Amino acid sequence: MGNVVVFKPAKYGVLLFAPLLEAFQQAFPAGVINSIYGDGKVIIGPLMASGKIDVLAFIGSSKVANLLKKQHPFPNRLKCVLGLDAKNPCIVMEDADLDLAVKECVLGALSFNGQRCTALKLIFVHKALLGQFTAKFSDAVEKLYIGVPGCGFSDNAWITPLAEDGKVEWLKGLIKDAEDKGAKVINPSGGLSNGTFMFPAVVCPVTPEMRLYREEQFGPIVPITSFEDPSEVLKYVLESNFGQQISIFGGDSFKIAQLIDPLSNQVSRININCQCQRGPDSYPFTGRKDSAEGTLSIVDALKVFSIRAMVAAKATDQNKAIITRILMNRQSQFLSRDFIL
Numbered sequence: 001m002g003n004v005v006v007f008k009p010a011k012y013g014v015l016l017f018a019p020l021l022e023a024f025q026q027a028f029p030a031g032v033i034n035s036i037y038g039d040g041k042v043i044i045g046p047l048m049a050s051g052k053i054d055v056l057a058f059i060g061s062s063k064v065a066n067l068l069k070k071q072h073p074f075p076n077r078l079k080c081v082l083g084l085d086a087k088n089p090c091i092v093m094e095d096a097d098l099d100l101a102v103k104e105c106v107l108g109a110l111s112f113n114g115q116r117c118t119a120l121k122l123i124f125v126h127k128a129l130l131g132q133f134t135a136k137f138s139d140a141v142e143k144l145y146i147g148v149p150g151c152g153f154s155d156n157a158w159i160t161p162l163a164e165d166g167k168v169e170w171l172k173g174l175i176k177d178a179e180d181k182g183a184k185v186i187n188p189s190g191g192l193s194n195g196t197f198m199f200p201a202v203v204c205p206v207t208p209e210m211r212l213y214r215e216e217q218f219g220p221i222v223p224i225t226s227f228e229d230p231s232e233v234l235k236y237v238l239e240s241n242f243g244q245q246i247s248i249f250g251g252d253s254f255k256i257a258q259l260i261d262p263l264s265n266q267v268s269r270i271n272i273n274c275q276c277q278r279g280p281d282s283y284p285f286t287g288r289k290d291s292a293e294g295t296l297s298i299v300d301a302l303k304v305f306s307i308r309a310m311v312a313a314k315a316t317d318q319n320k321a322i323i324t325r326i327l328m329n330r331q332s333q334f335l336s337r338d339f340i341l
Contacts, residue, residue, distance in 0.1 A: 001305040006053075007035045008044060012163040040064075048072045055304055059083040059117075062290040081294035081304055086117045086244035086287065087216045088267075088276045091233050091259070092133060093250030094126040100273060101249040102136045108247060108275025109222045110144065110200055113160060117291075118276045120247060121216060122206070124233045127226045130204075134224060138187040138202050141222070146197060159220060161196040168198045171219045178203050178210045178223070214240070230259055237266045243288030245269040245276040268292070311335050 009017050014037065024033040036043055047053055048071040055078075058065055062084040072078045090108065092101050108120035125133045147157035162168060175191055183203050185191050190201035200220035206212050212223040227233055237246065246267050250256050256272065263270055268286045271277070278285045286295040294304065311334070313319040326332050 001302055003055075003305050004031065005033050006047065007033065008040065009035065009037065011040065044068060045071055051077075053078065055079045055081070057081045057304075061085055065293075079294075079304055081296060081300070082292055083117060083285070083296060084287070084291050084293070085216050085242055086119075086291050087121045087214065087240060087242045088118065088245045088247070089233065089237060089240075090120045090123045090247040090276075091227075091230065091249065092123065092125040092129060093230075093248070093252070093255060094128050095251045095255075096126075096129065096249035097251065097273070098129065098132060098136060102133065102140055104247070104249070104273070104275045105137060105222075106140050106144075108277075110141070110158070110220055111275075113162060114200070114220045114222075115162070115218055116278075118245060118278045119218075120276055121223070122213065122236075123222065123224045124227050124236075125224060127228050130224075130226045134186055134202070134204055137222075137224070141187050141200050141202055142189055144200065146199060159197070159199060162198060162219060163196075167219060168193050168196060171198060171201075171217065171221055174212050174215065174217055174221060175201055175203060178206060178212050181207065181210050183207070183210060183212075216242070230255070234259070234262055237263060240266075241290045243267045244291040245271060245287075247271040247274065247276050249273055309334075 017035070021035065045068075048056070048068050051073045053072065056068060056072075058068065058080070059082075062082075065080070065082050065084060069075065069078065069080065090105060092105075105120055105123055109123070111119070114121075144158040145156045146159040149157045149160060172191060172193070175185060179185070183206055185201045186204050187200070187202045189199045190203075192199045198220055200222060202222045202224065203212060204224040206223040206225045208214075210223075212221065213225070217223075237243075243266050246263055246269075248256055248259055248270065250273075260270055266288060268288055268291075269276070269283075280296040281298060284295045284297040284300060286292045294300070311323075313323060323335070326335050327337055330336065
């Protein structure tokens with residue numbers, strides 16, 4: 001789209017982008033793709049304050065995004081595409097396929113240690129199924145492998161080290177808060193840790209006064225709570241500051257439909273009998289409330305760098321002749337009959 005990109009890799013996993021640098025060098029003219037490294041607090045602030053950033057594409061917390069936007073001296077000129085916080089809930093209805101729900105919830109809650117914005121971060125289980133669900137879920141979690149991928153002896157590793165300093169201690173603080181207010185870690189290995197490893201903790205029952213009920217844990221903790229009437233879950237979603245996705249497990253089409261209609265105004269993706277997930281290469285990825293601004297997809301990534309423009313003229317003979325000559329003689333790149341695919 002004719003724009004220059006300044007790319008700041010995330011704090012962790014910077015080496016992952018090394019192979020891209022050669023590809024960028026081969027694909028683009030010098031100066032089009034630029035990468036910078038270092039502490040985001042030191043680097044990004046001055047860039048935003050310069051006023052020369054026209055589009056901010058950012059994946060992180062809403063708190064940081066708000067700070068960055070405020071640093072720009074021309075806020076009306078800045079366009080933003082933001083993937084932010086999420087606290088995606090899951091509803092397991094009374095008639096849900098229990099084995100399917102457990103399988104998808106383990107995947108949804110604990111893939112990549114649960115460190116995904118799209119992870120299932122609070123599971124609502126119908127009271128009639130709570131005992132069966134928690135037993136099966138806890139058993140499935142206990143069977144997960146822990147280790148470092150790619151080291152031969154742990155190629156099946158599911159639970160891996162947490163990258164952030166102090167993350168284990170912070171997660172244990174969430175567990176302690178829940179335990180102090182009446183919840184329990186129901187899987188035998190839940191919360192056991194060694195260095196930066198922490199085995200997933202299944203915490204139940206989680207109640208509104210606990211931090212785990214509303215705070216995004218972004219790690220291997222699975223809070224479970226119960227409900228009797230779906231309106232309880234709708235109330236939670238309505239009052240939440242987040243609005244990315246939700247998963248519904250059930251078999252009654254009428255009951256599911258009654259949830260879809262109100263939820264469609266609160267979240268941007270409703271998943272039926274499957275985990276929450278992303279895939280901007282296939283589907284647009286966005287959210288409501290504090291979960292997103294703008295849309296991530298291949299098409300939208302191009303559109304965000306363009307502002308619609310047009311050429312207009314009254315239908316006089318003179319104007320018709322002028323436009324005809326411009327088109328026939330290819331005098332303008334913009335005003336032409338060529339299609340850009």
